[in-house]
Amino acid sequence: MKRIIVISPLIILFIICLFTLFYIIGNKDPNKPPSALLNKNLPSFTSKSLFDNEIILTDNDLRNKKIIINFFASWCTPCKVEHPLFFELAEQYPDLYILGFNHKDAAKDAKNYLKDEGNPYTFVGVDKDGLIALDFGVFGLPETFLINEKGKIVYKYMGPLTDKIIKDEIQPRL
Amino acid sequence: MKFNHACKLILKNLFLIFILTSGVHGNENVNDKVKKLTLELRCMTCQNQSIYDSDADFSIDIKKLVKQKFHEGKTESEIKKFLVERYGEYILFRPLINFKNLFLWLFPFTILAIVTVFLIFSARKK
Known part of the structure; x- marks a missing residue:
């Protein structure tokens, strides 16, 4: 009995360590850290349209709208994989504003890409120097953000979207 | 000049x-x-x-x-x-030193304190 009392602090310590370890590694992919922008306001931005330099979109134009923001580029192979899914989303949710940011791409290549693969976006903004991506905390393509009507970022996904991600994570939030 | x-x-x-x-x-x-x-x-x-x-x-x-x-x-x-x-x-x-990370920063010292107390007690007993 005395022995148990003596070693009990060590047992408690071991349990604490075990819980901490599970908390740290549980459900967390070190290659996909959680976004610092979750539940924060949509960062302010100004972007020219890929198709018309005269048309400019700012964050103020997107007030009270449900928005999906997708960072893509013609040179990004995984972007092609998820591309058809945006057509499905556009069809299922006609009121959803699908904003594509063309990231560090040549305008000609981006236009050709959208001509070949189709254009599911409501608006395609240019992020030539990557500064908009930087404000969104983007560090690899593709990345997708879901913004609610209050202008808060409610979901972020790094990598190409899949049917499962849309069904399990995006649709319930729309 | x-x-x-x-x-x-x-x-x-x-x-x-x-x-x-x-x-x-x-x-x-x-x-x-x-x-x-x-x-x-x-x-x-x-x-x-x-x-x-x-x-x-x-x-x-x-x-x-x-x-x-x-x-x-x-x-x-x-x-x-x-x-x-x-x-x-x-x-x-x-990591930043803030309230959220307090546990992270204090954990090694907590372990050190517990182990020290444990060692002192067992040494005294011997």
Whole structure:
């Protein structure tokens, strides 16, 4: 009995360590850290349209709208994989504003890409120097953000979207 | 007259040298600051590599940004704050000392204290 009392602090310590370890590694992919922008306001931005330099979109134009923001580029192979899914989303949710940011791409290549693969976006903004991506905390393509009507970022996904991600994570939030 | 002219010329040259060297020195200073800070930042697209050591696209962008911010007169902590707001604390190799991370910082000392108490008690018993 005395022995148990003596070693009990060590047992408690071991349990604490075990819980901490599970908390740290549980459900967390070190290659996909959680976004610092979750539940924060949509960062302010100004972007020219890929198709018309005269048309400019700012964050103020997107007030009270449900928005999906997708960072893509013609040179990004995984972007092609998820591309058809945006057509499905556009069809299922006609009121959803699908904003594509063309990231560090040549305008000609981006236009050709959208001509070949189709254009599911409501608006395609240019992020030539990557500064908009930087404000969104983007560090690899593709990345997708879901913004609610209050202008808060409610979901972020790094990598190409899949049917499962849309069904399990995006649709319930729309 | 000639002496005055020579003096003026020397002063002008000295001023020019001062301006040029201070510019170089300023740049060196900024480069040193960029190196120091980017060594503390994690390349998000690499495996445990600092932004300074990485040539990934992301790291190059961050190095440019850090340099630009230093040129704008921002301090190291302001730049860190800017990056943490966008990329989270994950971008820092050394976690921030705040209430959220208190457990992380105190945990080794807690273990040390518990083990010390345990060792003292068992030594006394013996």
